[in-house]
Amino acid sequence: MKRTETGIKRIISATINSLQGFKAAWIHEEAFRYEIYGSIVLIPLSFFVGERPLEIAMLIVSCLIVILAEVINSAIESIVDRLGHEYHELSGRAKDLGSSAVFVGLSIFTVIWTAVIIERFVLR
Numbered sequence: 001m002k003r004t005e006t007g008i009k010r011i012i013s014a015t016i017n018s019l020q021g022f023k024a025a026w027i028h029e030e031a032f033r034y035e036i037y038g039s040i041v042l043i044p045l046s047f048f049v050g051e052r053p054l055e056i057a058m059l060i061v062s063c064l065i066v067i068l069a070e071v072i073n074s075a076i077e078s079i080v081d082r083l084g085h086e087y088h089e090l091s092g093r094a095k096d097l098g099s100s101a102v103f104v105g106l107s108i109f110t111v112i113w114t115a116v117i118i119e120r121f122v123l124r
Helices: 007-028 030-049 053-083 089-122
Strands: none
Touching: 007 030, 007 053, 030 053, 030 089, 053 089
């Protein structure tokens, strides 16, 4: 069925769909919950660790990148599981690639937080 919604109705529908996705991730993905808990602590901490607006933004965005990667990974896992639980090389590859996305997100997070903390607290 083709969507005919436009304008504000489309924005509202997209927002509702996004919130349903977050709810599903919260219910079904333990890693997502851990990342949200971490972000609840680290995003406010960003305002104390970062000195300049750009540093604060980088610290916050690095937290959001991890959540973004986890949501994408969860979507990949869901669709692969929907197709079947029997082993298939492409299914395994898809899940591994999704996991790699989370790893890259966590690596970005680690590099940014480490660099800002070293600059702020060690090199002074």
